[in-house]
Amino acid sequence: MADQTNQKLSVIRVALAGAISAAAFFTLCWLGALLSIGPASHMYLNLFTVEQGASIAALLVGICWSIAFGLIAGGLFAIVYNALAWLDRR
Secondary structure, three states, X not given: OOOOOOOOOOHHHHHHHHHHHHHHHHHHHHHHHHOOOOOHXXXXXXXXXXXXXXXXXXXXXXXXXXXXXXXXXXXXXXHHHHHHHHHOOO
């Protein structure tokens, strides 16, 4: 088995994973709003769009913003994780 000590995360890979995950989660919440499954889905939708909850416009705008914020969050996570690699060195 390969030694995984001091391996860095790929910023692009983690950013893409964040974008895809955020878009998928937004879509699930949009479906929850469409099917009237509790108020929590509406609140999450409001983070990324001002469109009417279960509308197609809300889905499209929300997915675009989810992807953008997922890219930023994933990229920042990988950068910070890699910057803290010095904590593993003894």
